[in-house]
Amino acid sequence: MARSETELISYIQQGGKRREMALAEILSWEDIIRQARSYIRGYKGNEQDLEDVLSEAVVTMDRNIRNGKYAHTGSLKGYLNTTVKNIWRNRFRKDQQVDYREDMVSVMEIDHSILEEDTDVRDERLRAVMKHFDKLSLKCQTILKYWMLDYSTEEMMDIMELTSLDVTRRKKYLCLKQLKQDIAAAV
Amino acid sequence: MEQAQEIKNYLQHRLSSEAKAAFERKLANNPSLQQELMIQRSIHEHVEEKIAEDTRAQVRAAIARVPARKRSRKFLWVLIALVLLLLGGAYLRRTMQTIQSQDLQEYAYVEATDFAMRGTLEDQIQSILTAQTDGDVELMKKRIDQLSPSYERKSEMILLLAKTYWDQGEHESAEVQYRLAAKDPQYIELAQLQILYFFAQTRQSEKYEALRSSITDLDSHTFSEELAQLEINRNHPVYKYFY
Numbered sequence: 511m512a513r514s515e516t517e518l519i520s521y522i523q524q525g526g527k528r529r530e531m532a533l534a535e536i537l538s539w540e541d542i543i544r545q546a547r548s549y550i551r552g553y554k555g556n557e558q559d560l561e562d563v564l565s566e567a568v569v570t571m572d573r574n575i576r577n578g579k580y581a582h583t584g585s586l587k588g589y590l591n592t593t594v595k596n597i598w599r600n601r602f603r604k605d606q607q608v609d610y611r612e613d614m615v616s617v618m619e620i621d622h623s624i625l626e627e628d629t630d631v632r633d634e635r636l637r638a639v640m641k642h643f644d645k646l647s648l649k650c651q652t653i654l655k656y657w658m659l660d661y662s663t664e665e666m667m668d669i670m671e672l673t674s675l676d677v678t679r680r681k682k683y684l685c686l687k688q689l690k691q692d693i694a695a696a697v
Numbered sequence: 698m699e700q701a702q703e704i705k706n707y708l709q710h711r712l713s714s715e716a717k718a719a720f721e722r723k724l725a726n727n728p729s730l731q732q733e734l735m736i737q738r739s740i741h742e743h744v745e746e747k748i749a750e751d752t753r754a755q756v757r758a759a760i761a762r763v764p765a766r767k768r769s770r771k772f773l774w775v776l777i778a779l780v781l782l783l784l785g786g787a788y789l790r791r792t793m794q795t796i797q798s799q800d801l802q803e804y805a806y807v808e809a810t811d812f813a814m815r816g817t818l819e820d821q822i823q824s825i826l827t828a829q830t831d832g833d834v835e836l837m838k839k840r841i842d843q844l845s846p847s848y849e850r851k852s853e854m855i856l857l858l859a860k861t862y863w864d865q866g867e868h869e870s871a872e873v874q875y876r877l878a879a880k881d882p883q884y885i886e887l888a889q890l891q892i893l894y895f896f897a898q899t900r901q902s903e904k905y906e907a908l909r910s911s912i913t914d915l916d917s918h919t920f921s922e923e924l925a926q927l928e929i930n931r932n933h934p935v936y937k938y939f940y
Contacts, residue, residue, distance in 0.1 A: 533752065537759035547765060561760055565753035572752060573745065578710040639739040651747070658705070658744045686701055686740075693736045 515586040522575040525660025533572065542587055546594045553602050563601070567593040576660075642692035650685035657682055700730075704737045809857060825854055834861050834870075852884035856891060868899055886919040893924065897931055905931075 513521070513535060521532035536542075546564050547557075555563075567590055574580040582589040643651065649670060656666050667678040706712050707720050724730050809826045821844060828836035841854045859874035875895060879888035889912060896905035909928075915921050 533755060537755055540763045543760055543763045547760075547763075557760070557765055561753075561757050564760065565749075565756040568756050569749040569752050573749075576709065636739055636743060639736075639743045643740070643743055654740070655744055655747055658741065659748060689740060690733070690736050693739065694732065 518586060519575055519580065522572060525576065526656075526662055526665045529572075529576075529659060533568070536568070536571075536586065536590075539587065542590050545591055549591075549595060550598050553598060555598065555602070559598070559601075563594055563598045566597050570597075638696045639689075639693055642689055642696065645692070646685060646689060649681070650688070653678075653682050653685050654689070657686070700733065701737065704734055705741070707734075708738055708741050822850075822854070825857075829857060829861055832861070832865065834858065834865060834867070837861060849883070852878045852881035852888070856884070856888060859891070859895075863895060863899075868895075871895065889918075890920045890923055890927075893927060897927065 513532070518532040518535060521528040543560075543564065546567075547560050550556075550560050550563060570593055571580070571586070571590060580589075643654075646654075652670065653666060656669070661669070663675050663678050663682075666672070666682070667675055670678070672678045672681060703712075703720060707717065712720060724734060809829050821840060825837055825840045828834075828840060837858050841851065841858055844851045844854065855874050855878040859871045859878065862868075862871035862874060872892075872895070875888060875892045879885050879892060881888070889908065893905060893908060896902070896908065909924075912918055912924065915924060918924060
């Protein structure tokens, strides 16, 4: 049964498996994909551009909802459409050096963080994190990802087939502790 | 872990304004917490990128489920169907033209006008033709019965009567008249040809086959070519639907 957009937003905010369900449902909206394709093709884009742009739009939506930055008052579909247009418009303008028609987009609403240039300092720090994160066991990497996505301890225990809630909590604690120690030693 | 959770909530903008203010006050006086925040922010950013990678894979899969050329394919199928329809129509038209051009009708039926063309103007014949024009088969039959048995074209008149019955949907009466005409040695072959047409077009296959099999020496039959063509027509995959 299709959920309302309010429910979908709430599910993403709650995180864990509910977020998974909500994203799966949003990605089953074929009209969003068709509209994005039609728009991008209209500006000389191809399927790869569609993948890139729609991915960024969905990542932005997901991230903004989870981080409490989603303040759109219209529909979720409208938000996605507008985000796709804005991302593509910016990319099109930068890459193609072609003027775009202002009247094609009526709403400007986008997470500017994805368009910002990374600073050298942040890059360096991120490289250190990347290095040490990738050195962690796959289980540790997964558990930290789930923690960030607000999976409950029970969900983590089930998915990762751990023996108890306490073991799961301790595993999460140790993984984070180890990563922090590795990074602290490197920086 | 509580501190890590608090930092996480701070980074994810989930603290209330009061809790956020309290956290930032604590942060200002705590270098260790600042270090912790810096590290966790980097972890946060990196893990967010990992999450984004997963999401991108999901989006790619979703796009793959909605083919780009769906509409074009539908259009292509419509186009193919249209072309096939046109080709089929052209084939059918050609086939029908071929069949019509075989002049079989000339031999298949006796026409009222045929008598006029031959200059037969006797009163009795004219009254039969008038009755035929009026569709009065009973009067036709009555006038034909009154014709002298020696009248050389009597069987032709009977064939005309049979065709008139057929035209009126009276197939049994038509068959009786056709079979009567077939008894005349002068007209037996023409009558056979017409009866076969009659059976073919009224879908009386068994009767058709029975009569057709009785004509053993086709080569010596006056209408051998017409009969052979009739056979071909009957077996034609398209023509049979038009009987």
